[in-house]
Amino acid sequence: MMDCKVLASEQVILEEEATQVSCRTPTGWLGILPGHAPAVFGLEDAPLRIVTSQGERHFRLHLAVVRVNRTEVLVLADRAEENHA
Numbered sequence: 001m002m003d004c005k006v007l008a009s010e011q012v013i014l015e016e017e018a019t020q021v022s023c024r025t026p027t028g029w030l031g032i033l034p035g036h037a038p039a040v041f042g043l044e045d046a047p048l049r050i051v052t053s054q055g056e057r058h059f060r061l062h063l064a065v066v067r068v069n070r071t072e073v074l075v076l077a078d079r080a081e082e083n084h085a
Contacts, residue, residue, distance in 0.1 A: 002034045003072045004050055006059065008080035013059070020051040021073045023066055032068055041066045047083075048075065058083040 004018035021032040024046045043066060048059040064077035 002032075002036075002070075004052075004075075005073070006048070006050075006075040006077065006080050008077040013077075013080045013082070014050065014057065016050070016052050018050050018052050018073065020049075021066075022049040023047065023061070023075075030066075032066075032073055035070050036068050036073075038069045040068070043077075048080070 001017040001019060004014065004016055004021060005012065006014040019034070023030055023043060025041050025043060030041060043061055043064040046061050046064065048061050050057045060081045060083060061075065061077045062079040064075055064080070067074045
């Protein structure tokens with residue numbers, strides 16, 4: 001598990017433990033699992049999928065940055081909207 005936090009317009013949209021995070025960068029899909037090497041990715045308008053113990057949650061991001069380290073994923077976005085399917 002890894003800590004996952006999504007922040008948009010200075011408010012917490014999501015703060016949960018996740019088993020997987022997937023997002024689409026300008027060069028393609030990125031899958032993040034616990035233990036991922038530290039990295040930072042820029043996103044424009046992109047989907048975000050977070051898998052937790054309760055299931056999958058889907059978001060739409062606008063102007064975002066994803067920061068990853070071995071135990072945490074932090075998403076900072078101008079806007080983040082959850083897609084309820």
